[in-house]
Every structure is written in structure tokens, then in C-alpha cells.
Amino acid sequence: MGTLIENLTVQLGTRSYPILIGEGLLGERAMIDRHVRARDVLIVSNTTVAPLYLANLEASLSPRRTIATLLPDGESYKTLDTVARILDVLVANRFGRDCAVLALGGGVVGDMAGFAASIYQRGVTFIQAPTTLLAQVDSAVGGKTGVNHPGGKNLIGAFHQPSAVLSDTTTLATLPPRELRAGLAEVVKYGLIRDADFFAWLEARVDALLAGDTDALAHVIRRSCEIKADVVARDEHEHGERALLNFGHTFGHAVESATGYGRWLHGEAVAAGMAMAARMSCESRLLDAADLQRIMRLIERLGLPTHVDQVQPQTMLEHMRIDKKVLDGRIRLVLLRAIGQAFVTADYDENRLTHTLEAHLR
């Protein structure tokens, strides 16, 4: 007896892959068999997630040879050194080119496991089993992998698409409320850049979402993945449209690196970053004030930050300049013309940017 499973496809020609969303997915042996073809599987997880879900997943994967490697939990460990440790485990166990690396965890685990898979033997199969809302709606889809450098977030990495994304929604029941909220920040982003109706739907369902309502979360995951899959299918390597997915992220990454990785959750930094990007859109006379207020209000109601303490505007600007979206030294921003309509620009007033930062830093 199987559970109801939603099925989307990221369309990338011969590298297309399914996103499966369902309750109890990691215990569905037939499903796992269909999507994990390798006989040797390295499960990369962390010390928080593994005690909850690893045994169940390993049972579903038997009789394959599975080895589990557990990383310390947290963005501060998302480094090239940690990836080197994953590679050491692959080599020590003599995993061949036909092995698979499976990420069981949140965005940090997925980013590092995916990067290790992309550079082990110049690329082996990679499977995502995201266990946080943020990973299920965002980081597990689209093939961006990598690690941080002391000089900036995600500065080292690769594009390496998974062969399947297995999102088991039961894992959200054990997610700390703070992490659930952080995941909702990326969900708000999809509404803002692409879908005003979805944004309005979120405004109407704040209480259900914060309470962890299963149906509401399943809808949120599905709609978020649809939007992301569509954008990625049209611009896999971010030469254009995909940059819209960075809405709030140029500001957010600077918040994370200016405050030291680990103090803010990624989703929290993105929430504050989206508030700044919305304010900048309004200062630039693109977004009207009422929409700015709706955005601020939704972020606040979701228990997410719109402001950042103890960071100077000048420090923010320096961290923004090393961000990957800088082209020829000029910071490019994703701004809004309206809720649901985003665009990329390097054509804006520097004073307005400084003014925006002053309004959100304190």
C-alpha cells in the first residue's frame, strides 16, 4: 500500500529528473528501487538528521552496499575541507564511477554531498533526499552545489544535477520551528518573483503553515518546485532568467558573511535580504508602497527578520561586491516591478542602495 506521491519533472533533455513529494517516501522500497540504480551508495547526512531517518533509508536501500558518513551540523562546516572528508570516504571504500552519493539532510548536506559527487572521479550519480523545508522547496532542486569560502558564500562549487529528488514530507514534523520559518522565506520568494496568486495564497495561510499543516506544506513544496523547475529548465547555468531565483540573496549572502556564517540561518538572511530588495525596488519608484508593506507584513507574520543588527552599510556593500552576481565590478540586483514580477538590473542609483541599507541595518 503506497502513499500518495506527487511527481514533477525538471526538464533537462537527457538529464531530466523527477522530483517526488510524499509522506513516508523514504520507507517506500519500490520507489527507492526505481530511482536509485547504483549498487554502492554513500549516504551523506549529519549528526542531527541521521538518528531520525538513516536506519529507515538504509533498510529501503538494502541489499545495496551503503556506507554512511555524518557531517557536523551547520553552515559553518560547509567548507572544502568537509568535502575532502567525503571524498576520503569514497576512496577508502573504493567506490567506483558507477556509485551514487545520496544526500540525506538539509541544504548544507545537499550542497556538500552534491559537490563531492560532482568532483569524485569527475562526476558520479547524485540523489537528493532533502529533510528540511528549505531544501525541499529550493536547494535540492536545480543542481547548484558547493561550499563557502571565508571570502564569500558559495564561491566554490559546480553545477551537478541530481538524478532524483526524494522529498519525504514526514521529515518536516521533526523540523525545529525556526527552520520551518527559514524555509518559508524561500517560498515567499517564489511568489514575489513569479506568482502573485501564490503570494496571496501564502498571506491567507500563514497560521496553517506555521502550525505545520501537512496539506498546506505539500502545496507549498509542489508550487515552489514547479516554479524553480521551470526556471532551471530554461536557464540551467544562470546566464539569464535563473538569476531571478537570487531575489533577496545578494543582500542575504552579504548578511550571512558580514555576521559570520552560522549566526543567521540562510532563510532568515534571505528574508531580511528580500525586505531590502523590496525596499530598494520601492526607493527606485518601481514597486508601490502598498506592495512593499504587504511584503514586510508577510515576512514579519512568518516570524522572519526584515532588519539586521550590528552591521554597517559599508560592510554590507563590501560583502555584496564579492558576491558572484557582480559583473565587471558592478553589483547586479534582482528588483521587483510588482509582486510576482522580478527582473535583474545593474542600472540603479547607488545612493538609493545606501539609503536602503541604512533603513534595514541598525
Next chain:
Amino acid sequence: MGTLIENLTVQLGTRSYPILIGEGLLGERAMIDRHVRARDVLIVSNTTVAPLYLANLEASLSPRRTIATLLPDGESYKTLDTVARILDVLVANRFGRDCAVLALGGGVVGDMAGFAASIYQRGVTFIQAPTTLLAQVDSAVGGKTGVNHPGGKNLIGAFHQPSAVLSDTTTLATLPPRELRAGLAEVVKYGLIRDADFFAWLEARVDALLAGDTDALAHVIRRSCEIKADVVARDEHEHGERALLNFGHTFGHAVESATGYGRWLHGEAVAAGMAMAARMSCESRLLDAADLQRIMRLIERLGLPTHVDQVQPQTMLEHMRIDKKVLDGRIRLVLLRAIGQAFVTADYDENRLTHTLEAHLR
């Protein structure tokens, strides 16, 4: 007044790129301008090559912003740690996505600079300026980048094609004779896998090649690049035919890792590896004994090794098993049906493999 420059193309659709071969190429400003579009260029070189050619190249690149980073010379430094140092330089100098990384040196420099370019900001432009024969005929073409792991050679890496290969043949004049011979090993490989006429041409030109005859070397580079470009164009990511380029390499890599990187030059290990692969082809009743003798004789006349000291067959087998060409635990070999005709197989007699190793290890 320009020098005569040969021009080939590696056909990879929108990622096609030119291979330019000529005397004094690195001093040809117009040529450099045409093929290096970035304004920020990180030149990766080593402490041996840089004193000879860096100033000339930097002059040709001006007024671009160029930063040079010099690696210690040698295969033993081809590690993830060294690549991390290249990344540190890129970050410290705030190089953006639109920068280029240029490798000035041999295969080790090219492999590491290319790998750094492939993972910096998920991939930046990469240009090869190979200064050894081995790099000009082989490693600079085809997009394989990476580093060694204590557990095996080139176990960590990526496919990242250069945007141009600039082979200045004047650099061969300063190449130590041992390195020239090591480069000729890969040249012999092209004859063996694809072109019996080229093999015969090499037999007739041994003395000229060892004397560094410019015309002979230019022909060798051009023909080797033609064969490699053709194979790579048809199978970029080594799902099939490209594996033929590994002729002698499964054995050779095991020699390198069994003896510790650095004692043997890569080309020397490949020479001994080709001798073993040819012997195995003969033991397997594929290649006739006269052809085996021709192959041994050419390798010896080029001053290259056909045998390996102080390594046990069992040790070789263990190192061969971790090689990337192992599929489902079985070592795949590239064998010869005749000079000029290679194929990949996992269907061979294990006893013959052991016997082959015994004949070449002492």
C-alpha cells in the same frame, strides 16, 4: 609580421575551441587579444616555468589586470590543497565570474588551474598555454582537469573545457630531455590506438624527435591534437570511445601510485603501461608477436621504460582496482588488435593479466 601558426578546432558545439600551435605564440599580441577576452586574468604557473616565459606572456596580456600565482613544481603537489591555494588567490583579488584562469606550464599546472577554474564561482573561463610536449599533445586538450588523492591518481576533478589552447613550440627548446621523452610516450599512444601510419612515421623519425627537431615536433603536436580532438568531439565525457585515450594508463596510473607520485614522470609510467597493455594484448592472442616487438623497440629507442622495478604484481593489481576505469569491481583494459586498432574490454583472462605484470615488474 606574424609567425606561421597552425590552427585546429575541437568541435563541441557552442563550446568549440581552437588549438593554436606556433613558434613564439605567447609573444603574439594580436593572437592573445583575439583569444583572451577577460579583463582579469589569473596566470597559474610554477617556479620552473615562470622565470622563462611569464614576463613575455604578461607583456602580451597588458593592459589586462594579470595576477600570477606560482605553484611548486611536480606531480606530488597536484593536490586539493594546492587547488585551494589558487582559489584563495582568486577570492583575495576579488576576481568575478567574468575572469579567466590561464595555465602556463605542463600537465600538472594545467590540471590544477583548470580544476580551480571549473569550481571557482561554479566555473570561469579557462585558457591553456602548455609549455611541455606532454601538455601540448595531450593534457591541455580535452577538458579533463583534476588532482590526485593519496588513494589514486586524478580521482578528484571535473570536465571543464578550455576556451583556447595556445601551444608555443619555442617552449620545447628549454624542456629537459627526460620530459621531452615523456611527452613522446603519449605521441606513441596516438599511433597505437588510431594511426598505424603515424606509428611508422615515428619509427622513422626517432633521432630527429630526440634531437628536438622543430619541424618533426610541430608535426607530432598537430597530428596528436587532431586525433585527440576527434575522439573528444565524439565522446566528451568518456562514455565510450574516449576511453581508448587511456591506453597504457590503467597500468601507468598504478605504476605512479604504487611507486609514490613524483618518482616516475607521467609519460614514463604510461610508456611502461603501454608496454604492459601491448604484452597483455599479445598474451590474449590479439596482437601478433612481431607488432609487440615493434612497440617495445620504439618505446626503448625513445629512451622510455618498458619495465618497472620494485613493485609486486599484487600491489599493481590493488592500485589498478581503484583506478576510475573499474566498472562494477572489474578492471577494464584498453587492448590492441593491431598497431592502430585499440578497443576497451573487461573480458580477459585474469591469469594472463598476472602473467603480463610478472613479465614487466622486477
